Amino acid sequence: MIRIAPVSRVSAEQSAAWHTVVVASLAGDLPDEPGPTPKQVHAQLTAAGLDSRRLLWLATETGGAVVGVAGLRLFTSPGQDHLAELELHVHPDRRRSGVGSQLLATAVFAAEVEQRRSLLTAAAADGGPGDAFCAAHGFRRVLTLDHLLLDIARADDAAADTEHPGYELTGWTGTVSDDLADAFAAAKNAMNDMPTGDMDYGSQAWTADRVRAMAKVLADRGDTLLTIAALRKGEMAGYTEIVIRAGETRRALQYDTAVVPAHRGHGLGLWVKAAMVRRLRAEHPGIAEIETDNAQDNTHMLAVNRRLGFRSHRRSHEYQLDLPTTPGGTSKVIPSWIA
Structure with missing residues (x-):
């Protein structure tokens, strides 16, 4: 029982x-x-x-x-x-x-x-038990993610030295400063055009208060949030975020990397990520690798990551179960204590 x-x-x-x-x-x-x-x-x-x-x-x-x-x-x-x-x-x-x-x-x-109306879940590896479980229970595959690992000691961070006239780099740990909070929120809204496949993911509206709240969530968990951003005339043109989970001794996790549409095509994504590699080496020498994931059709970010030295590690799938939206509707999955 x-x-x-x-x-x-x-x-x-x-x-x-x-x-x-x-x-x-x-x-x-x-x-x-x-x-x-x-x-x-x-x-x-x-x-x-x-x-x-x-x-x-x-x-x-x-x-x-x-x-x-x-x-x-x-x-x-x-x-x-x-x-x-x-x-x-x-x-x-x-x-x-x-x-x-x-x-x-x-x-x-x-x-x-x-x-x-939509229930999302993730399953690791093709043909694994998660894939079979999702298929058997009516989920449909909506996105495939390539997981990549970067050996920080071997990473190609030369792009950190590239000159970008009119742009400057800045960085912080934890919560963004008040003078950059609005610019950071505007830049984070650029993530709404990231590839999401057939996923019913919706959209997120970032404000200064919301970026502060996100940093607090991570701090409350004991995690360390590192951010590097590219600025131009008070506007944040792009940024990248790394999280080191509480108690972690080896692997950092890549969070968002985004470049605002008006500033794309200048190599800013590679610039901020290369600068982050150098920062990790200097400030967190015990962290040996970074894990990231990219949608398979996010060709630009995959190219950036390959340039830095990320290598293929594994693959996972996002699955979605579509739930009834009409009053009194019932999905095919019914709790045993009701059935």
């Missing part, structure tokens, strides 16, 4: 159980990838998200052992309040026993109650 129970306030024991399941799940699917630390998982479960809230469930078998977990992120900002994002893990020892289906059914029902 499996019991699916919601989690309202995450206890230390529940966080530890969640971590155990996630690490076991990822070790089975991505054996060469570093798993999250207990601190990182606890921060993810307990820290408030940006313009979103989370619903959490544990799947427990008779005797109390946690064998599966699911988290549903419900976006709340205009432009994305139709959207929910699912994270679901089942311990490898209990897969193909209905645990994942029960968790999914519970999450889908909750998303319908919240009147979401």
Whole structure:
């Protein structure tokens, strides 16, 4: 017997159980990838998200052992309040026993109650268990991402020395300064034209307050946010962001890189990313690599990353389940405790 129970306030024991399941799940699917630390998982479960809230469930078998977990992120900002994002893990020892289906059914029902029309989730590797699970439950593949790794010691950062007349570089850690907050928000809106395939992703409207809120979310998790930007006459022409998760000792994560449309074609994306490589070497010498992901049709950013020395690492897919939008509509996935 499996019991699916919601989690309202995450206890230390529940966080530890969640971590155990996630690490076991990822070790089975991505054996060469570093798993999250207990601190990182606890921060993810307990820290408030940006313009979103989370619903959490544990799947427990008779005797109390946690064998599966699911988290549903419900976006709340205009432009994305139709959207929910699912994270679901089942311990490898209990897969193909209905645990994942029960968790999914519970999450889908909750998303319908919240009147979401689209449910997104990610699956790693072609032909893996995540791909098969999504296909069996009515998801459709909407985007393919290439994950790349950069060995910082071997990165080609020569572009950091390239002259860009009229432009200057600046950088900060954590929250942007007040004098740059509005310019940074305007630049972040350039991310709304990033390739999203057939995903019903919507759009995000960035303001100075929202960029400050994003930095606070990361700080509350204990993460380090590094930003380098290109400025011209008070306007932010482009920027790149790197996040080093709390407790991380080796790998940094690439967040946004964007160039404002009016400033494209001048090599600014390569410039700011090369400068970031040098900054990491100087300020965080223990960080050995950067992980990034790009949509396969984002040819420009893929070319920039290849120029720096990023190499192919793995591939993942984004899946979407379309939910009914009519009152009283019901998806094909119904919770077992209702069926």
